[in-house]
Amino acid sequence: MTTLMTADGNPRSTKRRSQRRPDTWAGIGMSFPALLGLVLFIAIPFVYAIIFSLQNIQVSQAHPAKFWGLTEYVRLFTNPIDSGPFLRAMLNNFVFAAVVIPVQTGLALALAVLLNRKLKGVKIYRTFFFMPVVFPMALVAVIWRLILDRSSQGLLNSALNAVTFGHVQPHDWLGSSSTALASVILLSIWQGVGFQMIIVLAGLQEIPQERYEAASLDRAGAWQQFIHITVPGIRNTLIFVVLLTTILSFRVYDQVYILINTAGANQNATQTMLFQATNAVFNENDLGQASAISVILFVIVVIITVVQRAVLRQRNES
Amino acid sequence: MKSTRTTHRLAACVAVASVALVAGCSTSGSSSSSSASAGSGKGTISIWAHSGQPGENAALEAAVAGFNKSHPTIHANLRLISADTYTTTVTNTPKSQLPDVLEMDGPTVGAFAYNAKLAPLKQFVSASVVSNATAGAIAEGTSNNTLYALPMYDSALGLYANKKMLDAAGVKYPTSTADAWTPAEFLKALQVLAKANKSGKSLDIDESSLNQEWGTYGFSPVIQSAGGNLIQNGKATGVLNSAASIKAMTEFASWKPYVDPNADGNAFQDGRVALSWSGHWEYPVYSKAIGASNLLDLPLPNFGTGSKTGAGSWTWGIGAATKDGSAAGQFLDYLLDDQNVTAMTNADGAPPATKTAFAADKLYQPGGGLALWGQNLQHTCPASAITSTCVAIYRPVTAGYPTITSNFATALAAIFNGADPKTALTNAAKAIDQNFSDNNGYQQ
Numbered sequence: 237m238t239t240l241m242t243a244d245g246n247p248r249s250t251k252r253r254s255q256r257r258p259d260t261w262a263g264i265g266m267s268f269p270a271l272l273g274l275v276l277f278i279a280i281p282f283v284y285a286i287i288f289s290l291q292n293i294q295v296s297q298a299h300p301a302k303f304w305g306l307t308e309y310v311r312l313f314t315n316p317i318d319s320g321p322f323l324r325a326m327l328n329n330f331v332f333a334a335v336v337i338p339v340q341t342g343l344a345l346a347l348a349v350l351l352n353r354k355l356k357g358v359k360i361y362r363t364f365f366f367m368p369v370v371f372p373m374a375l376v377a378v379i380w381r382l383i384l385d386r387s388s389q390g391l392l393n394s395a396l397n398a399v400t401f402g403h404v405q406p407h408d409w410l411g412s413s414s415t416a417l418a419s420v421i422l423l424s425i426w427q428g429v430g431f432q433m434i435i436v437l438a439g440l441q442e443i444p445q446e447r448y449e450a451a452s453l454d455r456a457g458a459w460q461q462f463i464h465i466t467v468p469g470i471r472n473t474l475i476f477v478v479l480l481t482t483i484l485s486f487r488v489y490d491q492v493y494i495l496i497n498t499a500g501a502n503q504n505a506t507q508t509m510l511f512q513a514t515n516a517v518f519n520e521n522d523l524g525q526a527s528a529i530s531v532i533l534f535v536i537v538v539i540i541t542v543v544q545r546a547v548l549r550q551r552n553e554s
Numbered sequence: 555m556k557s558t559r560t561t562h563r564l565a566a567c568v569a570v571a572s573v574a575l576v577a578g579c580s581t582s583g584s585s586s587s588s589s590a591s592a593g594s595g596k597g598t599i600s601i602w603a604h605s606g607q608p609g610e611n612a613a614l615e616a617a618v619a620g621f622n623k624s625h626p627t628i629h630a631n632l633r634l635i636s637a638d639t640y641t642t643t644v645t646n647t648p649k650s651q652l653p654d655v656l657e658m659d660g661p662t663v664g665a666f667a668y669n670a671k672l673a674p675l676k677q678f679v680s681a682s683v684v685s686n687a688t689a690g691a692i693a694e695g696t697s698n699n700t701l702y703a704l705p706m707y708d709s710a711l712g713l714y715a716n717k718k719m720l721d722a723a724g725v726k727y728p729t730s731t732a733d734a735w736t737p738a739e740f741l742k743a744l745q746v747l748a749k750a751n752k753s754g755k756s757l758d759i760d761e762s763s764l765n766q767e768w769g770t771y772g773f774s775p776v777i778q779s780a781g782g783n784l785i786q787n788g789k790a791t792g793v794l795n796s797a798a799s800i801k802a803m804t805e806f807a808s809w810k811p812y813v814d815p816n817a818d819g820n821a822f823q824d825g826r827v828a829l830s831w832s833g834h835w836e837y838p839v840y841s842k843a844i845g846a847s848n849l850l851d852l853p854l855p856n857f858g859t860g861s862k863t864g865a866g867s868w869t870w871g872i873g874a875a876t877k878d879g880s881a882a883g884q885f886l887d888y889l890l891d892d893q894n895v896t897a898m899t900n901a902d903g904a905p906p907a908t909k910t911a912f913a914a915d916k917l918y919q920p921g922g923g924l925a926l927w928g929q930n931l932q933h934t935c936p937a938s939a940i941t942s943t944c945v946a947i948y949r950p951v952t953a954g955y956p957t958i959t960s961n962f963a964t965a966l967a968a969i970f971n972g973a974d975p976k977t978a979l980t981n982a983a984k985a986i987d988q989n990f991s992d993n994n995g996y997q998q
Contacts, residue, residue, distance in 0.1 A: 292992055292993075294993065295645055295646060296645050296646060296647075296648075296669055296671075297669060297993075298668065298669040298670045299993075299994075315988075316981075316984075317981065317984045317985050317988055318985075318988075320981065381817065382817055385815055385817045386815050387755075387814065387815045387817070388754075390815075390817075408971075411970075411971040411972070412971070412972070413971070413972065496765065497763075497765065497766060498762055498763075499762050499817075500761050500762040500763075500764060500765075500815075500967065500970075500971070502968070502971045503765060503964060503967060503968060504968060504973070515960070518642055519956060519959075519960040520956050520957045520960045520989070521645065521665075521956050521957075522957075522989070
């Protein structure tokens, strides 16, 4: 926003407007490498995914692929063999998103507000909360595997046992269908919240201090200041964070893959659509089904993003 | 303007090239006939192998160096590829880009042969090498009555037991395969041993890898011992979810309370459990940790039709598009001689897959630490022809194996986590059958 305004106010800008053509070409030239990457690595593979999803096709098969229209899609939604795991994976994705988006955003906001004060050693706290973001998800999953271990020596089980004086028996957090997804959600929030916190923190520091001073003069309390100054002040930042969290929570994969394949997590309860797609192509060589799942995932993400943007923008205007 | 037009053209070229690349990757090879030629028997040959334990890699590198020294007109070029991605790499490489000689995991031979990535072996490898291969080695490498692969070593599966802990708990154990525990006796042993141990556990089954190849390798013998199978005559429904298979898997799930999760991989070595359902690869570690004289090798339980066990490991074949088949054959002749096989099995403790080297391996012969498992490997059969007398069963050789193993291992892990065995096995069987019918039964 600010850069745009200074460009408009710049007396040179009219001059530039008259030389539009070379400017346009320069723009195209400069965006070319990025566009080329997008076309090569996103657009073309995606067109191929659509084509593959309409065929009975396996990885590296000697026999020619057969076109069979929407069979893969029909199966994924109606044939119990395929739709059972697929619809469960989709449900897992939605539950994950429904919990992670509000909780992680809210937690990030709370942490950012807490760490936006002029405390001694606040940088140390910020570093601590940000640290899990720096850890690769693979490492986080391995650490949490030990925390959630089903034996009585597991960190969580032994802690609960000690706190309740032996009244809580060891629980199979990752193996049990009732707690497996909750465990994955918990570790994902723990790992991801620091990143959103830093973005919100940057937004908070953009809010001019004078507004708070004026509000205190008007005897506005801390809660009123938060609702009427802080939240409107970081509105765009929050929208960005929600959009980002939404997209990230639909492509959740790393932690699920690691926990299912190395920690014996309950696959039915934790698998996501992306996990299923990679499983189909890498374990079963089923390129057609993997492509169909990817296309469906893409459509879902696009729909949700468009709806979110429309809703949030409307509110912005009003 | 001129420069942008050039860049547009360049973009078009790159786009076309990448399309061609994708297309090339996805539909490699349209004919199933091998285009391998013998060549001059000279020149450079390329070799792909999985990167295994350090000792295995060293033995393989020494074998390649020895070959290059003794065959001055041929140069063998070895490339080690990470084991995690090895099969995916070979699967995704068009046959024209595959090396002259390649290693592969035993159960993938069927798929690679079906997809015309392998050359029939007998035209390039000496008859004496083929006749010295164990019966199991031939079963593992044969697809549609054609031999495509020969291994350096096999694998052995069974129960390890800590003799002192068994004796202290007063648990009687079988001393021969014929004498194997029944499921009831096995469960009783688990309960008694768990009670006698302060850990409260008695068995390690590497539970966190159940949904991977370990699950199929380690636990398909359970349903095969019960009288079921993964697949029979191209159909899984009726065998994978037969009443016998369901009963065996129900028994398997009942062991969970006595199974140590073994997140640190030291359950057996530290004495947290007295029994470990595992393979030959743990022998060096286990015998060192608890003492070779204290380490017993027991047969897997007998679920009804006799104790069964798994077998099969990495094996070697020749790429279908090789131009130096004769040189590749000479390399395999050299690699599969007693000296190189013994060097390899000394490094990884695996049972040798050639008759002469196996007979000379003290570990698997009477009196050796894994004598009972060695005995089991003398009675092998392919999964398509299980008899009452065979013990060690090789996994099915079919191009549909990836689907079979993925679905069975997923069902196995789900059952262990509490899913209903009947539902899980029936869904797995249906998924396998659907994949087979989609692919016309994987008929050539």
